Amino acid sequence: MRGPRDDTGAGDATAARSRGGRWHALLPLVAVLLLAALLRIWGLDYDLPYIYHPDEPSYVIISQQIFKSGDLNPHWFHFSSLLFYLNAMAYWPFYLAGHAMGVFASPADIQPPLQLAMGVTRAPMPAVVLLARSVTLLAGLATVGLAYALGRRWAGRAQVGLLAALLVALSPAAVKYSRLVTPDALVTLFVLATTWASLRVLRSGRARDYALAGVFVGLAASSKYNGALAGISLVAAHLLRGGPGAWRDWRLPFGALCAVLGFLATTPYAVLDAHAFLDGVGFEFHHYSTGHPGMEGHAFAWYLGYLFTTGGAMLLLAAFAIGRGWGVARGEARREVLVLAAFPLLYLGFVSCFAVRNDRTLLPAIPALAVLAAGGASLAWGQLVSARSPGWRMAGGALLGALLLLPPALATVSDSRKLALDNRSVARRWIVANVPAGSRVAIESYAPFVDPARYRLQAFGRMIEHPPAWYRAQGFDYLVFSQGMYGRFLDDPQRYPVEAAAYREFFDGLPAASIAADPEHEVRIYRLH
Numbered sequence: 001m002r003g004p005r006d007d008t009g010a011g012d013a014t015a016a017r018s019r020g021g022r023w024h025a026l027l028p029l030v031a032v033l034l035l036a037a038l039l040r041i042w043g044l045d046y047d048l049p050y051i052y053h054p055d056e057p058s059y060v061i062i063s064q065q066i067f068k069s070g071d072l073n074p075h076w077f078h079f080s081s082l083l084f085y086l087n088a089m090a091y092w093p094f095y096l097a098g099h100a101m102g103v104f105a106s107p108a109d110i111q112p113p114l115q116l117a118m119g120v121t122r123a124p125m126p127a128v129v130l131l132a133r134s135v136t137l138l139a140g141l142a143t144v145g146l147a148y149a150l151g152r153r154w155a156g157r158a159q160v161g162l163l164a165a166l167l168v169a170l171s172p173a174a175v176k177y178s179r180l181v182t183p184d185a186l187v188t189l190f191v192l193a194t195t196w197a198s199l200r201v202l203r204s205g206r207a208r209d210y211a212l213a214g215v216f217v218g219l220a221a222s223s224k225y226n227g228a229l230a231g232i233s234l235v236a237a238h239l240l241r242g243g244p245g246a247w248r249d250w251r252l253p254f255g256a257l258c259a260v261l262g263f264l265a266t267t268p269y270a271v272l273d274a275h276a277f278l279d280g281v282g283f284e285f286h287h288y289s290t291g292h293p294g295m296e297g298h299a300f301a302w303y304l305g306y307l308f309t310t311g312g313a314m315l316l317l318a319a320f321a322i323g324r325g326w327g328v329a330r331g332e333a334r335r336e337v338l339v340l341a342a343f344p345l346l347y348l349g350f351v352s353c354f355a356v357r358n359d360r361t362l363l364p365a366i367p368a369l370a371v372l373a374a375g376g377a378s379l380a381w382g383q384l385v386s387a388r389s390p391g392w393r394m395a396g397g398a399l400l401g402a403l404l405l406l407p408p409a410l411a412t413v414s415d416s417r418k419l420a421l422d423n424r425s426v427a428r429r430w431i432v433a434n435v436p437a438g439s440r441v442a443i444e445s446y447a448p449f450v451d452p453a454r455y456r457l458q459a460f461g462r463m464i465e466h467p468p469a470w471y472r473a474q475g476f477d478y479l480v481f482s483q484g485m486y487g488r489f490l491d492d493p494q495r496y497p498v499e500a501a502a503y504r505e506f507f508d509g510l511p512a513a514s515i516a517a518d519p520e521h522e523v524r525i526y527r528l529h
Contacts, residue, residue, distance in 0.1 A: 028162050029148055036144045036169035039412060040137050040178040045130060046419035050428075050449050051121040056181040057113040060123075060132050063087035067095075068107040073269045077280025080267040082222040083183040087132045094131050117459035119446035119484055132181040139185040140178025143192055143367055144168045150196045151371045154336055160374045163404075167370035170408040172310045172415055173359040174366060184360045187227040190220035191343060191364045195371075198233035198339050202241050203332075207251055210234070214255035218262020220364075225281060227364065229347050231259060236342040240335040291355040293496065294488030300352035303362050307369070312407030313400070317376030318344075318369045324379055337372075344368045377404060423516040424448040424482070427523035430514050431480070439477040446484025448523060461485075464502035468509060468528075477529050478513065481506070483522035 051057050062074050066088040074084050091110065098104040111124040123129045147168040152161030168174055177184040197213035200206075213234040220227030238252045246252065264270065270277045307315045322345075325337025344365040351361050380400060428448035435441065440456040444463040451457075460466075463481055471479060486503045493500035510526040 028158075029145070029165065032148070032162060032165045032169055033141060033144060035166075036141055036175075037137075039169065039175050039416070040140055043416050043419040044133055044137065044179050045126065046179075047422070048126040048129060049123050050424070051113055051123055051129060052119055052422065052424065052446075053180055053182075054119040054445070056129070056132075057115045057121040057123075059083065059181045060087070060129060061112045061115075063132065064091070064110060064112050064128075067091040068110070073273055075273075075276065077270070077273075077277045078284050079183050079224045079280075080222045080263070081269065082219060082266045083181075083186055085266060086135055086186075087181070090131055090135050094127075116449065116452065116457070117443060117445045117447070118461065119482075120443060120449050120459065122449050129181070133179055136181060136185045137178050139189045140174060143174065143185065143189045146189065146192050146196060147367050147370055150192065150199070150340075151374050153196070153199060154340060154371065155375055155378060157378065160371075160378050163374035163377060164367075164371040166405065167311075167314060167373060167408065168367050170405065170412055171366050171370070172408060172411040173363045175412050176415060177360055177363055182360065183224045184363050187220050187223035188364045188367060190216050190223055191227055191230040192367045194220060194230040195233045195340060195343060195368055198237040199336060201234060201255075202237040202335055202339050205241055205251070207254065210238075210251045210255035211258045213237075214258025215262040217255075217259035218264075219266060221259070221263045222266040225284065226347075226351070226361070228259075228263075229350060230343055230364075231256070232342045232346045233339055234259075237339045240338060288354040288356045293499075294491070295358045296355045297357075297495070299354060299357035300348075302357045303348060303352060306359060306362060307366075310408055310411045311366075311369075311373075312405065313403040314369060314373040314408070317374075317380065317404065318372035319376075321372045321376035321379065324376070337375075340368060340372055344372075373404065418520065421521075423521045423523050427480070427514065427516040427525065430516065431478075431525065434514070435478055440475050441478045441480060442471060442476050443480040444482060444485050446482035447480045448482075450480065462499075463506065464499060467502075468506055472528050475529075477527065479506070479510070479526045479528065481524040481526070483520065483524075486524075487522070 047053075058076075062076055063084045066072060066074065066084055072085070074081050091107075095104055095107055095110065098109075104110065110128060113121045113123045113129070115121040144165050148161040148165035150161070151164035152158050154160070174185070174188070177188075194213055194216040197209060197216055200209040201213055217228065217231045217234060220230045234255050235252070238249065238255070239246045242249050304315070318341075322337060322341045325334050325341075347365045348362075351357070377400060381397065424446075425448070428450070431441075431448065431450060432454075435455065437454050438456065440458075441450055442458050442460060442463065443450055444460050458476075462485055463479060481503075489496040489499035490503060506526065507524065510528070512524060513527040514523075514525040516523045516525075
């Protein structure tokens with residue numbers, strides 16, 4: 001018979017083995033998170049000290065104003081306010097460290113970006129932009145980790161969670177918008193968190209899970225208004241759990257109340273400055289309904305095409321998991337699949353109703369599709385395992401993995417490599433070397449940054465705001481065009497015949513001083529005198 005000392009030693013050894021086993025099980029997840037971090041850090045500073053994305057400078061400036069002034073009203077509501085508040089909070093350690101080193105005497109010493117036109121910006125303090133991008137990067141990494149947790153919880157298998165996390169880690173859209181100061185990674189995180197909490201509601205029905213899901217819905221809407229659609233996951237879980245009488249259950253309105261409180265706690269000026277809030281929401285609705293040049297037409301087909309070309313077999317395997325869950329599974333398994341599928345299906349249908357379509361709009365649906373695809377891959381693998389020949393199992397598994405993982409991996413690597421090849425930097429150096437100081441220069445949106453202290457500069461949204469003769473009469477020496485603006489019209493002359501013809505008048509009638517060409521960021525510089 002063992003004494004107390006022996007029992008304690010055995011218990012310690014068992015606990016040590018248990019801890020070691022848990023750490024060993026987490027190593028694959030750590031590897032996936034490390035991969036996700038490396039892909040997102042690669043290119044995090046790709047344009048600095050310049051800022052190429054058209055929206056980032058405004059978001060950085062609004063967050064700085066909140067931090068410097070203490071005025072929590074962003075005075076801008078084209079999307080909601082959570083991103084601004086998180087970035088404003090991030091300035092505190094940044095400022096305190098700078099103050100301790102003697103860099104900042106007051107918050108006013110943190111310099112905002114200098115924006116000449118849309119997509120034409122220079123950051124006097126690149127570290128400020130990196131700080132804001134790092135906040136977004138953390139949201140992107142948290143989404144990868146949450147995809148693992150959701151996949152594992154749903155399937156009861158760590159392998160499904162790991163595959164879901166890997167799909168999100170490799171997703172081109174998820175990587176791209178984890179590098180930028182935009183709300184897209186943030187809304188994606190809270191949409192997925194809502195799905196995770198809704199699965200808890202389905203399984204337990206506890207009031208605290210309703211509260212958690214509701215708060216996440218509110219935070220998703222407070223990241224970007226379209227995040228409010230995440231509430232469909234909570235509604236689906238409630239109805240599937242409660243059956244026909246679920247509408248009379250107090251827990252659903254309780255969850256809705258938590259959603260409202262979560263939204264107002266982080267976008268309070270939706271009420272306190274309601275007029276500006278409604279104007280901002282109305283502007284965005286009108287914008288997405290009427291169109292954005294270069295991002296419009298055949299939305300549903302475009303979204304499906306994007307998912308197929310960048311997601312490989314993800315969409316097919318997600319559809320397989322949904323179909324299998326609906327047609328074969330019974331009881332709890334079927335209900336869980338419906339909760340997971342509720343948001344991406346509703347959301348895809350909703351955004352396909354608008355004229356504007358782009359990858360950032362689709363992004364919130366991608367992690368849930370990744371989780372479903374991981375489940376579908378697990379089902380497909382189960383069919384392969386039943387094959388008699390080990391060779392067939394190995395070949396089938398390799399093919400399945402390649403179809404699922406190679407397309408997003410290759411697309412992400414390609415996108416990341418292109419960041420360093422942007423010809424705006426080439427054109428900017430050409431201008432400094434060849435355009436005499438003091439020359440009168442006109443630029444349009446998305447052109448390379450031209451130093452306003454060196455040249456007599458004027459920026460235009462589109463160079464075709466005036467005909468070539470007008471620029472000659474105004475004494476301009478050089479005109480700088482960017483494919484980021486003119487390309488959207490020349491690529492679709494049937495939709496934009498007037499604009500395409502106006503640009504052709506410039507390009508056919510003016511002598512080119514320089515053309516820095518690449519497939520996506522061509523810059524054309526024309527000399528007038």
